[in-house]
Amino acid sequence: MSPERQVTEYIVHQFQPGVTADELDADYDLLANGIIDSLGLLRLVDWLDRTFDIAVGEADLAPSDFRTVGTICKFIKERSR
Amino acid sequence: MPIEWTEEQQRWRRDIGRWCDQWNAGRELRERNGTFGVPDWDLVRRSNVLRMPFDAAWGGLGLDLLTTMFVLEGLGTGCHDTGLLFSAVTHVVSTGIPLQRFGSAELRQTHLKKVCEGSVIGAHAITEPTGGSDATNMRTTAVRENDSYVLNGQKSFITNGPVADLFVVYARTDTGPGPFGLSAFLVERDTPGFTVGPALPKMGLLSSPLCELELRDCRVPAANLIGRPGTGFLIIDHVMTWEILCSFIVTVGRMQQRLDRCIAHARERVQFGQPIASFQSISHRIVEMKIGLENSRRWLYETAYRFGRHHRVTEELAIAKLIASESNLASALAAVQIFGGRGYLTESGVEGELRDAVAGTIYSGTSEIQRERIARMLGL
Numbered sequence: 001m002s003p004e005r006q007v008t009e010y011i012v013h014q015f016q017p018g019v020t021a022d023e024l025d026a027d028y029d030l031l032a033n034g035i036i037d038s039l040g041l042l043r044l045v046d047w048l049d050r051t052f053d054i055a056v057g058e059a060d061l062a063p064s065d066f067r068t069v070g071t072i073c074k075f076i077k078e079r080s081r
Numbered sequence: 082m083p084i085e086w087t088e089e090q091q092r093w094r095r096d097i098g099r100w101c102d103q104w105n106a107g108r109e110l111r112e113r114n115g116t117f118g119v120p121d122w123d124l125v126r127r128s129n130v131l132r133m134p135f136d137a138a139w140g141g142l143g144l145d146l147l148t149t150m151f152v153l154e155g156l157g158t159g160c161h162d163t164g165l166l167f168s169a170v171t172h173v174v175s176t177g178i179p180l181q182r183f184g185s186a187e188l189r190q191t192h193l194k195k196v197c198e199g200s201v202i203g204a205h206a207i208t209e210p211t212g213g214s215d216a217t218n219m220r221t222t223a224v225r226e227n228d229s230y231v232l233n234g235q236k237s238f239i240t241n242g243p244v245a246d247l248f249v250v251y252a253r254t255d256t257g258p259g260p261f262g263l264s265a266f267l268v269e270r271d272t273p274g275f276t277v278g279p280a281l282p283k284m285g286l287l288s289s290p291l292c293e294l295e296l297r298d299c300r301v302p303a304a305n306l307i308g309r310p311g312t313g314f315l316i317i318d319h320v321m322t323w324e325i326l327c328s329f330i331v332t333v334g335r336m337q338q339r340l341d342r343c344i345a346h347a348r349e350r351v352q353f354g355q356p357i358a359s360f361q362s363i364s365h366r367i368v369e370m371k372i373g374l375e376n377s378r379r380w381l382y383e384t385a386y387r388f389g390r391h392h393r394v395t396e397e398l399a400i401a402k403l404i405a406s407e408s409n410l411a412s413a414l415a416a417v418q419i420f421g422g423r424g425y426l427t428e429s430g431v432e433g434e435l436r437d438a439v440a441g442t443i444y445s446g447t448s449e450i451q452r453e454r455i456a457r458m459l460g461l
Contacts (some may be wrong), residue, residue, distance in 0.1 A: 014460055031261060038217040038260035038314055039457045045395040046458065063261035063311045 002053070004073045010047060011069065015040055026070040031063065041066060048072070054079045084382060090148050093133075094155040100128035101159030108162040112287035112433075115240035115280055116244060117165055121288075125169050127200035130156065134173065135181055139189065140197040144324075146389045147382065150330040154378075157334020161430060163437045164288030166331050171240045171289070172196070174323040176203030176247050179265060179316050183308035184188070192247060204245035206236035206294055207317060217260055217314055221296060223252035225303065230254075230266060232274075232299040238444075240290035243280040246270050249320075250296065251313050263313030267305040325445050326385050329405040332441060333381060336374040336412050339434060343367055343419045355374035357419075366415045373408030376377060380404050396458040399451040406441035407448060409455055413438040 001009075008021045013033050016024065030036045036044060044066065046052055054076065065075040086094075103124050103262070111117050119245055125131065132148045135141025153170065177196040180189055195201045209219050221234025232252050239248075248268045255262035269276055278293040308316050344367060347358035357363045380401035388394045413435040417424040424431040442448045 022303070035452060041314075042318065042393070042395045042454075043259045043458055043460075046395050049393040061312065061315050062309060 003076050004069060007053065007069050007072050007076070010051075011035070011044075014043065014047075024069065026073075027068050029067055030069075031067050036066065044072075048076065052076050052080055084147070084386075086151055090151055093142075093144065093148060094152045097128050097130050097133075097152050098155045098159050100124060100130075101156060102159065104160045104162055104165060104315065108165070108288065111162065111165065115282065115287055116290040117288050121165065122202065122244075124183060125165070126259060130169055131173055131177075131199045132197045135177055135197045139181070139193040146326065146385050150326060150382065150385055153327055154330045154334040154337075157331035158338045159334075161338075162288050163331070163335060163434075164286040167286050167328060168241050168289040170324070170328045170331060171205075172199070172203045174320055174327055175205035175241070176249050176267075178323045179205075179249055179266070179307050180321060180412065181321055181341065183265070183312075183316055184267075185304065185307075187304055188307065192267065195390075196247070199225055201243055201246035201333060202244050203247045203249070205249040205251070206239055206241050206242075206249050208236065208238045210235050210237050210293070216264065216317060219251065219253060220264065221250070221252040223254050223264060225254070228303050229300045230264075230303055230306065232266065232268070232296040232301065232459065233334040234296050236294040236296070238291060239294055240289055240291050240444075242277055242294060243290040245277075248275075248294070250294075251309065251317060252296075253460075254310050254313075260314045261311040263317070264310050265307040265313045265316045266301050266309060267299055268296075268299065272299055272301060283441050285433070285438070287433075318395075321445055322388055322394065323400045326381055326388070327378070328445065329402060329409075329441070330381050332405055332409045333374065333378045335434065335437075336370070336377065336409055339412055339431075340367070340370050340415050343416050359415055363419060370412045370415055373404075373412055377408050378399070395454060399446075399458070400417035401453040402445060403448055403451045403455075406438075409441055410435075410438040 008024050012019045012021050012024050065071055107121055111121060112253065116217050123222055132141045133144045134146065137143050166396060177193065180193045180196065194427060196203055207216050209221060211220060213459055223230040223232045232250060234252060250266050250268045251263055254264040254265060270277060274297045276295040280290040280292050283291060284323050347363050347367060349354050350357045384394050384397040384401045387397060417435055420429060420431050423429050
């Protein structure tokens with residue numbers, strides 16, 4: 001399964017019950033639309049850490065990295081070890 | 082994951098731990114005054130405890146998190162003034178840690194050396210009168226105006242506030258939704274529009290003063306922004322990780338000291354012709370204290386080990402905090418019971434431990450919030 005599909009399925013499963021992975025656009029703004037709140041962000045970052053083996057330091061994080069499925073996938077690609 | 086501490090780590094623990102007797106000497110006066118004085122802080126400074134986790138470039142000792150915690154655990158065992166230790170840890174984690182990790186070269190150059198040597202006292206301002214654990218909904222605002230930010234709002238429960246020189250203040254820079262609306266600012270005490278309230282009487286941690294703050298059109302240079310705009314929540318998360326690991330490993334030291342004291346008392350105290358240790362109602366209570374202590378110690382060090390390897394520890398940290406704070410409260414209550422009438426007297430020091438322990442279930446995120454965090458991490 002591609003990282004984009006993994007991320008999409010994780011987000012709809014964890015944060016958008018009732019929505020299917022096919023219904024979530026890669027450029028849908030998850031922060032501005034309130035899909036991911038503060039604890040949700042921590043969960044997402046923890047999941048990325050464990051799923052993709054990315055050591056994520058807080059200093060490296062920026063709002064733009066988590067705005068959409070697309071930016072999250074870009075973040076994974078850049079940080080994968 | 083058993084840790085075998087090296088000779089060097091043990092030497093740091095001995096070297097800094099030898100100051101405990103001098104710190105203990107002034108405890109009663111500090112607790113009566115509800116704060117610590119300049120001579121007390123000078124003793125803390127001279128011990129080098131404030132320098133531990135900082136780079137040598139700033140006058141730090143360059144110790145890693147695990148070593149820092151190992152030394153702090155030793156201080157928790159040897160120093161009976163939990164409030165003074167709490168203030169020292171707060172100083173280190175509230176200002177030094179975010180400055181070193183996220184601060185600009187200019188901010189570090191100007192302030193970090195002073196934090197390391199303790200020539201200024203640090204504090205941070207997260208909680209507000211309208212919300213404590215709900216930090217991301219804080220109301221204090223910071224509005225950019227040319228080369229400044231103008232801060233307005235109120236902050237409460239500021240440990241070290243009455244005596245602090247340097248504050249890291251968290252404020253909302255974005256009124257929109259989402260967790261990226263907060264930013265962190267370094268604010269000096271004498272900044273116009275920044276008012277420090279009087280020390281507030283409280284239940285425990287009596288040597289550690291606490292107050293409220295008011296920011297009214299408080300203008301700070303834009304260069305005082307710590308990290309990037311909008312990353313305040315992530316800085317809080319990082320700082321809270323350090324705060325929980327460092328302050329609760331001190332708690333583990335206190336639990337060890339209390340356990341040793343209860344064992345000695347139970348062996349010596351004779352009732353009905355035999356030491357009270359021979360009664361299962363006492364010995365089993367002490368066993369529970371031991372289990373809580375070891376559980377807390379393991380969770381804290383294992384979480385720190387993982388955090389030190391740059392992994393996320395949201396769930397582990399919440400579990401560690403819950404276990405350590407609630408085990409400490411249970412242990413302190415058990416100690417009062419084991420000491421009986423003497424434990425109820427202030428002079429025994431046992432009842433003071435209980436008052437201190439209550440605070441641990443509240444600061445750095447209440448037990449309720451930690452359970453909520455774990456529930457959310459489980460997807461509930």
